[in-house]
Amino acid sequence: MSKTLLRGGTVNLNGDLVKADLLIDGTKIAAIGTNLAEPDTTEYDVSGMLVTAGLVDLHVHLRDPGQTAKETIKTGSAAAARGGFTTICAMPNVDPVPDSPARIAEMVARNNAEGLVHIKQYSSITHNRTAGATVDFAGVKAAGAVGVSNDGNGIQSADTMLEALLGAKAAGIPLAEHVEEDSLKHGGVISAGAKADELGVKGLIPAVETSQLARDLALAQSADAPYHVCHVSTATSVNMIRAAKAAGVPVTAEATPHHLLLSDSDIPGDDANYKMNPPLRTRKDCAALLEGLLDGTIDCIATDHAPHTDAEKAQGLCGAPNGITGSETAFASLYTAFVRQDQPKCTLIQLLHWLSAAPATLFKLNAGKLLPGGAADIAVFDLEHGHTVTADEFASKGHNNPFIGHKLYGETVYTFVDGQLVYHEGN
Template sequence: MATVIRNGYIYTGGEIVHSDLLIKNGVIAAIGNNLTAEKEINAQGKLVSPGLVDVHVHYRDPGQTEKEDVRTGSLAAAHGGFTTVCAMPNVDPVPNTTDLMAKMVQNNHKAGLVHILQYAPITVDEDSKEIPDYAGLKKAGCVALSNDGKGVQDAQTMFLAMQKARKNNLLIAEHAQDDSLFNHGVMNDGPTARLLKQEPITELAETTQIARDLLLAEKTGVHYHVCHVSTKTSVELIRIAKSHGINVTCEVAPHHLLLGEENIGKDDSNFKMNPPLRTREDQKALIAGLLDGTIDMIATDHAPHTAKDKQGGFKNAAFGIVGSETAFSELYTKFVKTGTFTLQQLLNWLTIAPAKAFGLKKAGRIAINQPADIAIFNLEQKVAINSSDFKSKAKNTPFNQDLVFGQTELTMVDGKIVFQREESK
C-alpha cells in the first residue's frame, strides 16, 4: 500500500520545503504537490524530517538487560525520532569474536524497531592490549570500533589498533580518557565540585588522550572519531588537526550543549555523566565548534541505568543519562527557538552529517529511492517532558518536567510506522 504524507514541511537537500511525500514499497517514490495514495498522513504544519541518526547509544544487551534491551532501546529511539543508531559494545559478553558479533547483529535486526548498527571493541574486553580480528568482525557486520566507557590507555596498543583499523577500512571511535588523570573523579574540577565536596575530574583526562590520538591518527591515516567532546581545549585540538588534514571527526552530546556544572544545584546523580558537565566557557566553545564545522555532529550517548544504579549521589551512582527521547526537543527549544542555530543546521547535525561521516548511504536523507525512514515533529505545541512516558526502561534524566517544543508525532522505518503519538492516531 502506498502512503502519502501530506502538507508537511520537508527537510530535503539541506532545505525545508512545503510539499507532499509519497512512499511506495518502503522507499520514497516522489516529493511534490497534490500527490495521492491509498493511505494519507496529515502533516499539516509539522516538520517532516529524515529519521534522525545517532552514532552513540548503549543498549546493554546482552548481559545488562535490566537497564535496557534492544527492543526498549530501539523504541526509545523511535520515540525520539531516530531511525538509525550505532550501539556500543560494552555489553556482557563483549563481542570480541565473529560469532558473538554475528549474534548481536542478528538480534539487533530481529528485536530492533529501528536500524541498529553494531560497534566492535578496539581491544578484547575493552580493557586489554589484545586486538581482536577486525577483518572477521567487519565481515560479521560491525560498523566501527570503540571501547566506549573506557579509554585505550596504552599508546602502542592504540597505534597498532589504528594501523589495523586503517587496513580494514574501519573507523575508530574513541572515548578519550586517561585513567591516571581521571583518578576516580565524579564531577568536573571546578567550583561546584569544591562546593559539594566531590572528587574532581580534570579536563586533562580528556584532552591529553585526544592530543595523543590525533598524532597517531596523522601517522596511520585512520579515520579517528572522538566521542562526546566536552572541553574548549578538545575543540581547539580537533580544529588544528583538521587544518592539518588529519582524518578526524567528532561528536558532541546534547547534555554538554544544554547544561554546565553550575546547573548542578545539589548532589543529584541525574547530572552525573562521563565526560562530566563542564564550564560555561566550554559550552560556548562547543556551540562555536558546531557552527564553524569543527564538531561534525550531535550524538546522544544514550546511557540507561536502573533506579538502583543511580542511587548514592555523585559518589556512588553510575555515570550516564538517557538521551534518545529528549535530544531533538531540548535542542530545538534551547537553540533553534532562540536563534542560536537554524533548524536546517540542527537537522544536518542529526541526519546528514553523521550518515556521511560513518558512510551510511541509506540513512539521513529524504530523497527519491531512499528508504522511507521518516520522523514527523510538532514544532508548535509546548509540552512537559515526563520521564514516566519514556519508552526506555530507564528514567535517568536531568530534563524531567522541562517545557519543550518539538515532540515526535510519528516515526517510520522502511515505510512502516514504528511509533505514533496516541493523540495523532
C-alpha cells in the first residue's frame, strides 16, 4: 500500500495547532508526530502551510441528474475538493427527485462511483418535493440517505411539516428545512430595503423567512423532534433560534459564507451573482449571524453551493435563478475576512470547527477530525499568500460567484480523500 508523508506543516490536531509531520498509509492516517520517516514514501513539503481535517459541507447542489448543464457529480465534487472539502451532502432538487428507497440507492451508487470526495445524499421530505405525502423516512434512511430536505422550497402546510418532523424523528434521520413562506414573497428578488428601492426591484421582507421559522420551531417543540434550519439569514431568526434552544427545543442551524460576509448594500447593480435565496440582508444581520456562531446559536457553516449557467445568470436580478457557487471560495473568503485581520472576528480554530467537526457531529458523519488510524481525509491550505479569484479557474461549471475579483488568503494546496490526492493547487 502507498505511503504519503506531509512534512513540516502546522497541523490542526483537533483544536491545537502543532508543528508536525503527518503520515498516510493507504486510506488511513498512520501517525502524526515530529521527524517521521518511512521508506518508499511520497513526500510533500508543507512547511508554512496549514494541515487540517478535510472540510465538511452539509448543503450543496450538484444538479445531477436533470440539470447537468449547471453541474455534475464529477464537477461539483471537483469544486468541493478544490475548496478543501472532503465530505459534502447533496440536496435532492434534481430530476428525478430522490424520494424513494430505490432512487436513493441509485444516487448513493452514482455518488460513490463518480465523486472525487465523499458525497452523502439527501432524500426529499415529500414526494417530488411538492405539497403532498411525505416519503418513507425509514426506507430512505436504510437506502443510505444522510437526511431529508425539500431545500429550494419551504413546506407550506403546517400539518405536513408536523408529520415530517414526527416521521423523521421516528426513523432517526435528520430533517433540514428551507424556511420560506410563499404567500409573502410577492415577486421579490432581493431583500426589501434601500437597495431594492435604489435598483427599482421588488423586495423580500424578512418575515418570508421568520414567519415560517416561528411555525416550525413551535412544531418542533410540540413534537420534541430534531429540526435543522438551512441558511439562516436574519438577526430575528438568530434570536428566535437562540430562544428556542434556551427553551429546550432540539433545533440546530447553519449559516452560509455569503450571508456572513455580504449584505444587500454590497450588490453593485443588476448583477445576479448577488442573487440567492434567502437574499443578502443588512450588515446588522451579518453581524448577528457571526454572533450566533460565536455563542453557539448557529452550529455550523454550510456553503449552499448552487451553480447555474452563465446564460441564466446573465438575465439579471429579475430574470436569473437564485443561487451562487460557494465550495471553492468558502474557506478562503471566511479566513480572509474573519481571521486574517488586525482585529480578528474569530480564531482559525473556531472557523475550522464550524467548517469540519461541527457539521460532522450534527449529522453523525465519520469526518472532521485528524486521528491516527482514522480516515486520511485531509486539506492543506496556504494561509500566507494572497490569490485573486478569477472565473476561469473554477472546477465547478458555475461561475456565479460574487467573490470573483477579490484577493483572498487561504487557497487550497492539496486535498486528500481516503489517502488519495484528489486536488493539487492548479490541477
